[in-house]
Amino acid sequence: MPRTATLYRMDMPDHLCPFGLKSRWLLRRKGYAVDDHLLTNRRETDAFQRKHDVTTTPQTWIEGTRIGGYxxxxxxxxxxxxxxxxxxxxxxIALFAVALALALAMLWRAGAPILSLELVARFAAIAMVLLGLQKLRDVESFSTMFLNYDLLARRQVGYGYVYPWAETGAGLLMLAGALTWLAAPVALVIGTIGAVSVIKAVYIDKRELKCACMGGGSDVPLGFVSLTENLMMAAMGVWMLTRLFT
Incomplete structure (x- = not known):
């Protein structure tokens, strides 16, 4: 016989509690038969909360013991x-995985060799576009977080507002194979400045900061990932300049 859990959740005409549905789904996934009680109006919900001395729903009991919310x-x-x-x-990690998958899909569709320098180039360009997009969601918030460690932004605050557009634009131009004379230097400059800034903040000054690489409000720590992002951009800039003049 499956184990039984008791769940109380709101299911009102104007509000279906998403956490109640998630709680029921999780319990069933864990092998529990759910005794599902619906609170269909505000009066029932308030009475339930007073009776059990809780302030939120859903609430789950397993084997007579209250577990709590989702x-x-x-x-x-x-x-x-x-x-x-x-x-x-x-x-x-999710962003880089999607960038790699997109690069592989593009090469597969074009009938080009999968394991090649072209894969690396497309992966880097797509990652730049996706990372730039994260920053463009809230440029104001990004620029504020960016000021915590970027050396150029601290001297020229406006650079924090330009950076997301520069990163996204350079990545798009690299994917299009257009205006290499512009895209390559931009990637090289912003990548080099970024790498130096991360090295100074993390490895020299030993500061513990959040990285603005995923946009403002990111919980990604400043360090290896940020350094990799910037070194990748700088390397792409060098590689494209080399191809342009050879």
């Missing part, structure tokens, strides 16, 4: 949600 349920099953402000590499 976050508590995840923690109970050993997969707690990331705490607010906790550093994580997940967003940038």
């Amino acid at each position: 976050d508590d349920l995840r923690a109970h099953f050993g997969s707690p949600l990331k705490a607010e402000g906790e550093t994580t590499y997940r967003p940038v």
